[in-house]
Amino acid sequence: MAFNSADINAFKDIWVFCEQRNGELMNTDFELISEGRKLADERGSQLVGILLGHNVEGLAKELGGYGADKVIVCDDPELEVYTTDAYTKVICDAAMDLKPEVILLGASNIGRDLGPRCAARLNTGLTADCTHLDIDMDKYVNFLETSSTLDLSNTKFDMEDVNLKMTRPAFGGHLMATIICPRFRPCMSTVRPGVMKKAPFSQERADACVVEKYPVALAKDDIKTQVLDVVKEAKQIVDLIGADVIVSVGRGIGKDIQKGIELAGQLADAFGGGVVGGSRVTIDSGWLSADHQVGQTGKTVHPKVYVALGISGAIQHKAGMQDSELIIAVNKDETAPIFEIADYGITGDLFKVVPLMIDAIKAARE
Ligand code: FAD
Numbered sequence: 151m152a153f154n155s156a157d158i159n160a161f162k163d164i165w166v167f168c169e170q171r172n173g174e175l176m177n178t179d180f181e182l183i184s185e186g187r188k189l190a191d192e193r194g195s196q197l198v199g200i201l202l203g204h205n206v207e208g209l210a211k212e213l214g215g216y217g218a219d220k221v222i223v224c225d226d227p228e229l230e231v232y233t234t235d236a237y238t239k240v241i242c243d244a245a246m247d248l249k250p251e252v253i254l255l256g257a258s259n260i261g262r263d264l265g266p267r268c269a270a271r272l273n274t275g276l277t278a279d280c281t282h283l284d285i286d287m288d289k290y291v292n293f294l295e296t297s298s299t300l301d302l303s304n305t306k307f308d309m310e311d312v313n314l315k316m317t318r319p320a321f322g323g324h325l326m327a328t329i330i331c332p333r334f335r336p337c338m339s340t341v342r343p344g345v346m347k348k349a350p351f352s353q354e355r356a357d358a359c360v361v362e363k364y365p366v367a368l369a370k371d372d373i374k375t376q377v378l379d380v381v382k383e384a385k386q387i388v389d390l391i392g393a394d395v396i397v398s399v400g401r402g403i404g405k406d407i408q409k410g411i412e413l414a415g416q417l418a419d420a421f422g423g424g425v426v427g428g429s430r431v432t433i434d435s436g437w438l439s440a441d442h443q444v445g446q447t448g449k450t451v452h453p454k455v456y457v458a459l460g461i462s463g464a465i466q467h468k469a470g471m472q473d474s475e476l477i478i479a480v481n482k483d484e485t486a487p488i489f490e491i492a493d494y495g496i497t498g499d500l501f502k503v504v505p506l507m508i509d510a511i512k513a514a515r516e
Pocket of ligand 1: 402467498
């Protein structure tokens with residue numbers, strides 16, 4: 151089914167696909183709902199969460215607490231475990247019927263799989279891995295201001311001119327591209343986890359949130375894959391996005407990799423419950439596993455404290471950590487670009503500086 155530009159005025163509401171796993175909502179859901187709230191307020195439209203699963207209705211009100219006006223719940227035993235076919239069909243059926251103007255998804259493994267499938271089926275565009283979203287209302291505001299009649303009911307404004315502006319890094323992070331989807335609806339975007347800030351939870355909003363069940367029409371034939379077993383990775387994955395303190399290491403630990411990682415871990419512990427991150431070099435060199443990577447192609451983080459040890463501060467690294475509340479950098483090169491964004495910069499050899507930092511923090515705590 152193809153929507154053409156003549157249909158555009160029929161599309162309304164901002165939807166956020168809310169991902170749940172084992173009956174638990176993801177942090178990205180709250181981030182996207184919070185961001186969606188701002189866009190919906192600007193656009194003057196409703197913010198709707200779309201939640202798929204089995205026996206998940208009880209999760210819906212929590213999404214309201216972060217800003218959703220309404221949550222559409224699609225409940226079916228076939229939706230308990232994610233499959234591309236089932237989720238694509240259910241979302242596209244609902245979208246073709248209810249015509250949202252925007253659909254946002256988290257750029258998680260599921261969102262990255264589901265978003266393009268839905269976009270292709272809805273014959274619309276999708277901008278992947280966005281780091282910033284905005285609504286372009288300039289032409290609409292101008293239209294209202296310059297309109298010669300106070301009765302706007304007979305005057306048709308072309309909604310093609312109101313667009314979601316979707317910004318993402320391009321050309322290896324050297325520039326930011328802002329992309330619009332002017333002739334098709336819905337505008338679709340996946341958004342990187344950790345980029346958007348979660349709004350404070352409001353019980354009042356949660357209570358006011360409307361929860362609506364949407365009928366699911368799934369036949370066995372619609373799903374071409376069968377999930378036989380879900381095998382969880384045995385090793386523990388580091389939770390960079392949820393961490394308050396991150397101590398990251400870079401190529402600067404190269405002369406004694408093991409010692410460098412150990413020191414970073416000790417410093418993270420001294421701060422209390424911190425975790426170890428790394429620049430891409432440390433992942434590409436096999437010093438740390440991929441879940442530790444901070445940056446444009448790794449995680450976007452904004453902890454309370456970010457410590458960069460032996461990291462130069464390349465643009466792709468900064469893209470993932472520059473919004474941290476407090477940045478401390480240790481580098482032996484006083485001209486390293488990381489110092490440009492550091493709140494505290496220490497010029498020196500990290501192998502000498504970090505033990506002193508650990509001692510100082512411990513002494514201050516005693
Ligand atoms: P370097 O740039 O080599 O810096 C090492 C620093 O350590 C230097 O400043 C040096 O002075 C200092 N140093 C050396 N020894 C010591 C010591 N004993 N004590 C103190 N300081 C010392 N990078 C990322 O981090 N994350 C990403 O997500 C990412 N995505 C990318 C995506 C693309 C498309 C591309 C092209 C690149 C990407 N990169 C990413 C790579 C990025 O461009 C840099 O190459 C990388 O961040 C550099 O890592 P680094 O700072 O550890 O190493």
